[in-house]
Every structure is written in C-alpha cells, then in structure tokens.
Amino acid sequence: MGIMSKTDSVYKMLKSEIVNGSIKPSQNLPEKELSEKYEVSRNTIKKALLMLEKENLVIIEPNKGAKVRAYSLTEVLEYLELRAVLEGFIARSATIHFTQEKLNEMQEILNIMKGHLEQNELLLYSQNNQKFHKVIYDACPNRTAVEMTLALKSQMSKYNMKTILIPGRDAQSFSEHSAILSAIQNKNADLAESLMILHIHNVRKTFSENYSFLF
Known part of the structure; x- marks a missing residue:
C-alpha cells in the first residue's frame, strides 16, 4: 500500500x-x-x-x-439558506431530464420511506431520504451545483439525520417529499423548484427551533 x-x-x-x-x-x-x-x-x-x-x-x-469543527447556529442557518437556493435550482434543472425508470425509482424509494415512517424506523427513513435526493442530483446536468450542494451537506451531515427525530418533523418531511415527486412526475419545473426550496427552509426552521437538541 x-x-x-x-x-x-x-x-x-x-x-x-x-x-x-x-x-x-x-x-x-x-x-x-x-x-x-x-x-x-x-x-x-x-x-x-x-x-x-x-x-x-x-x-x-x-x-x-x-x-x-463545530458550527454555530448562525453558520448552520447560513448554510441552509444557500442550500435552499442550490437544491431548488437542481430540482428545476433535473425535472425535464427524468426518465420513467428514474421516476419509478423515486416512487419506490418514497414507498419505502412511507413504510419506515409507519414503523417509526426514523433512521432508516432518513437514509432513504438521502437516496431520494440522490436520484434528483443524478438527473441534474449542472454538476457544479450538485458538487457544491454535496459539500454543504457533508459538513452538516452529522446534524441532518437528527432532524427527523424532532416530533412532527417525520410526517411533514414525508408530505414534502411526496409533493416534490408529484411535481417532477408532472414535469412542472417551477413547482418542483419552489417545493424543494420550501422543504429546505422547513429543515432550516427545524434547526432554528431545536438548536439545543440538534447540537
């Protein structure tokens, strides 16, 4: 070696x-x-x-x-503010490039997420949440935007999986992912972008309101 x-x-x-x-x-x-x-x-x-x-x-x-490295709440909120813009752009860019095969894959992941949610298997839910987003990243032709987003997520990943443990966040998260998939299935790039931005803003709100638990 x-x-x-x-x-x-x-x-x-x-x-x-x-x-x-x-x-x-x-x-x-x-x-x-x-x-x-x-x-x-x-x-x-x-x-x-x-x-x-x-x-x-x-x-x-x-x-x-x-x-x-440890992050202050201000830094985390700044990262998520930037991530919302990038993820929205990625969702918009990816929407028109989805094949039926990839749409089927996302639907299957969403079905698995629903099963984990019903069984209260929140860490498994979170892992499949990451897979859901990865399909969107893979469909986006702008690789620079994807790489920037992955870099931001990597820095926050030790905190991100905890957000699903916040009471009520699990059901809200599933609803948001369902809406995003529906917009992509309907080839509505504008709606996919706005729903993705809303999704990340809700993650940001969760961090803001539960900082002591998450950190």
Whole structure:
C-alpha cells in the first residue's frame, strides 16, 4: 500500500466517523493517538487531517493540533439558506431530464420511506431520504451545483439525520417529499423548484427551533 493510498484510507475512515457523529464536534484529534489507532505514521495522519481541513470538517490550530469543527447556529442557518437556493435550482434543472425508470425509482424509494415512517424506523427513513435526493442530483446536468450542494451537506451531515427525530418533523418531511415527486412526475419545473426550496427552509426552521437538541 503506497503512502497516498494510506492517507486516503485514513482520510475516509476519519471522515466517516466525523460525519456519522462517532467523533463529536469540538473533539480533539491527537496525531499520536490516531497514528496508533490506524497503525500509520504521524505524517500520514497530518496529511489526512489537512484533507479534512480543506473540507471544513476539521480545524487545525498552531501549537494546539486538530479538532472536529463545530458550527454555530448562525453558520448552520447560513448554510441552509444557500442550500435552499442550490437544491431548488437542481430540482428545476433535473425535472425535464427524468426518465420513467428514474421516476419509478423515486416512487419506490418514497414507498419505502412511507413504510419506515409507519414503523417509526426514523433512521432508516432518513437514509432513504438521502437516496431520494440522490436520484434528483443524478438527473441534474449542472454538476457544479450538485458538487457544491454535496459539500454543504457533508459538513452538516452529522446534524441532518437528527432532524427527523424532532416530533412532527417525520410526517411533514414525508408530505414534502411526496409533493416534490408529484411535481417532477408532472414535469412542472417551477413547482418542483419552489417545493424543494420550501422543504429546505422547513429543515432550516427545524434547526432554528431545536438548536439545543440538534447540537
């Protein structure tokens, strides 16, 4: 295994732990401990941490080392405000490019989401929620907009899955996704855009009203 492949491997493992919340916001990332944990050199750890810093997942402070980045409520709301615009644009752009096969795939995902909702399997619901959005991203011809959106979502992902645990958010979320799919099925790009913007704004409202729980 080459040096870069070791770095990439450590980077991916660290990123996964940060994104899924195993490593908490503001948690220190000591190079010595990480090198022992992943059985690599401290230089490899340094390189992986620098890669994570570029993605705004980690902060590296001189003479203090690295720690997981934590976000203020203001930052989160700013990210979601920007995401609403990007996701709306993506939904609009993707609508006319949907094949019947992809529409069927989205309908099937929505049906699975409904089943998880009825069984109160909220984390499984959230995972399929991500799949629902991915189909839309894949249909969008503007890859720059998609990459920007994914970068924003990656930074917030450790918080995003918790929003579904807020009382009442699950039913509201399902209703929003159903409406978005209906607009796309009807090739109504304007409506798909406005519904997607409303969906992200409602996520933003959830963050604003439940900051202490989510963070």
